[in-house]
Amino acid sequence: xTTVPTKRDYSLLGRDAQAAVANGLxxxxxxxxxxPRKQMKELMKREDGPAIRDTVIWLGSMVLLGGLGIxxxxxWFAVPFFLAYGVLxxxxxxxxxxxxxxxxxxxxMWMNDAVYQIxxxxxxxxxxxxxxxxxxxxxxxxIVGRDPEIAVMRPPDLIRLVLNFFGTIDVWxxxxxxxxxxxxxxxxAEKTFIPEMERPKAILVARIWxxxxxxxxxxxVYLGSxxxxxxxxxxxxxxxxxxxxxxxxxxxxxxxxxxxxRLNSRTVHMNPVSRFIYWNMNYHVExxxxxxxxxxALPKLHAMIKHDLPAANPSILDGYREMxxxxxxxxxxxxxxLKRELPQTAKPYRxxxxxxxxxxx
Amino acid sequence: MSSNxxxxxxxxxxxxxxxxxxxxxxxxxxxxxxxxDEYFATDGLCTHEHIHLADGLVxxxxxxxxxxxGRFNYKTGQAKxxxxxxxxxxxxxxxxxxxxxxxxx
Numbered sequence: 312x313t314t315v316p317t318k319r320d321y322s323l324l325g326r327d328a329q330a331a332v333a334n335g336l337x338x339x340x341x342x343x344x345x346x347p348r349k350q351m352k353e354l355m356k357r358e359d360g361p362a363i364r365d366t367v368i369w370l371g372s373m374v375l376l377g378g379l380g381i382x383x384x385x386x387w388f389a390v391p392f393f394l395a396y397g398v399l400x401x402x403x404x405x406x407x408x409x410x411x412x413x414x415x416x417x418x419x420m421w422m423n424d425a426v427y428q429i430x431x432x433x434x435x436x437x438x439x440x441x442x443x444x445x446x447x448x449x450x451x452x453x454i455v456g457r458d459p460e461i462a463v464m465r466p467p468d469l470i471r472l473v474l475n476f477f478g479t480i481d482v483w484x485x486x487x488x489x490x491x492x493x494x495x496x497x498x499x500a501e502k503t504f505i506p507e508m509e510r511p512k513a514i515l516v517a518r519i520w521x522x523x524x525x526x527x528x529x530x531x532v533y534l535g536s537x538x539x540x541x542x543x544x545x546x547x548x549x550x551x552x553x554x555x556x557x558x559x560x561x562x563x564x565x566x567x568x569x570x571x572x573r574l575n576s577r578t579v580h581m582n583p584v585s586r587f588i589y590w591n592m593n594y595h596v597e598x599x600x601x602x603x604x605x606x607x608a609l610p611k612l613h614a615m616i617k618h619d620l621p622a623a624n625p626s627i628l629d630g631y632r633e634m635x636x637x638x639x640x641x642x643x644x645x646x647x648x649l650k651r652e653l654p655q656t657a658k659p660y661r662x663x664x665x666x667x668x669x670x671x672x
Numbered sequence: 673m674s675s676n677x678x679x680x681x682x683x684x685x686x687x688x689x690x691x692x693x694x695x696x697x698x699x700x701x702x703x704x705x706x707x708x709d710e711y712f713a714t715d716g717l718c719t720h721e722h723i724h725l726a727d728g729l730v731x732x733x734x735x736x737x738x739x740x741x742g743r744f745n746y747k748t749g750q751a752k753x754x755x756x757x758x759x760x761x762x763x764x765x766x767x768x769x770x771x772x773x774x775x776x777x
Contacts, residue, residue, distance in 0.1 A: 338721060338722075348690075351727075352690065352729065355729045356729075357729075357731065413741045414736070414741045414743070415741065418731075442754050442755070443754070443755065446720075446740050446754075446755045449739065449740055450721060450739070450740070506757060508757065509754065601738075602738070602739065602740070602741060603728065603729055603736065603738050603741065
């Protein structure tokens with residue numbers, strides 16, 4: 312098929328946003344694998360136990376590793392402890408805000424809310440803004456002009472991708488957004504997905520966070536040491552790499568503007584450590600198809616519906632082996648994407664849903 | 673406003689702590705059976721993005737929407753936090769001769 316590169320407009324206020332609404336891609340009905348109601352209820356069942364266990368391990372490890380980092384501060388022995396602390400602060404927090412934002416991690420809602428607030432602070436994502444942006448992400452996953460959480464736009468900005476492994480650009484924008492919100496300014500793009508009644512909450516949170524950072528910076532200046540910032544703030548830079556590594560796999564290189572998560576999301580089998588940090592979000596097709604299913608039930612869901620899904624990537628490395636060449640090809644042709652092959656046992660995707668069939672090779 | 677009692681299904685057709693979808697004259701309702709064996713009814717679509725609540729999860733007196741995890745108290749229709757803000761409309765329910773009826777105004 313001959314492809315003609317087209318410029319995508321990712322602005323939530325732009326041309327493609329209007330087009331997505333006009334051609335029925337916005338708030339469309341998405342494909343779901345059929346699961347008997349009784350089995351679905353069993354999968355959706357909420358529990359406190361797994362998330363309490365994982366949260367105790369997560370925060371307990373941070374206290375231990377941070378304490379050892381402080382103890383060995385000034386020596387090279389501190390380095391491995393801070394490297395591990397940084398990943399728990401700057402990467403594990405990504406999956407925690409996500410799961411608790413869905414309200415599925417714990418059965419008890421206040422526990423979801425408490426961990427959500429803590430994790431949002433660590434990952435520097437305003438809990439109000441991101442709750443609503445993520446709601447839109449689930450409504451319009453990788454729909455150009457509608458999804459505010461597209462990590463890799465086309466053509467990909469590879470320099471930005473590499474810098475974000477150390478949080479560089481993300482954190483810069485997060486700080487600007489925090490200061491802007493703290494001064495009571497909600498941007499035009501934010502207004503497209505945050506309801507008016509929620510905006511004061513976003514401003515309040517930004518003010519509290521700004522105060523925490525001012526105190527932390529002040530303490531660092533007072534002590535004449537960067538140590539306080541090594542514990543709060545800087546881990547979002549030096550510990551970000553794992554959440555970027557796993558997060559890019561979610562949708563990277565796959566189709567946009569389709570309403571079937573089997574085609575625009577990626578499931579990757581991962582090692583147990585990464586799965587703990589990522590809270591099973593490696594089962595990403597399954598999560599998008601059924602966001603009611605708690606993270607701890609996703610492996611079971613995967614086993615039940617894999618006959619209807621593209622084959623999962625067997626490892627993180629395998630995911631990158633297919634994704635990076637796709638990014639490089641998108642530099643020359645932004646319409647290129649990795650077309651997912653559905654198994655013989657799967658229900659086919661209906662391309663006639665779309666006004667313009669997307670190019671594939 | 674007058675109400676019409678409309679038969680939904682046999683009482684046993686709804687599992688305990690579950691919900692079913694009921695379509696009637698172009699409208700969609702959700703009919704619930706609580707853990708303590710009482711029956712309730714609300715509008716069937718989430719007030720946030722028109723998703724069928726009958727595909728969601730009943731927990732105690734809460735129905736959780738299957739798309740964005742928005743929550744309502746299905747006994748009162750009250751929205752219980754983001755991303756739902758608008759309450760559900762509720763409908764009277766009765767069980768007679770082993771069948772569930774809802775009053776549609």
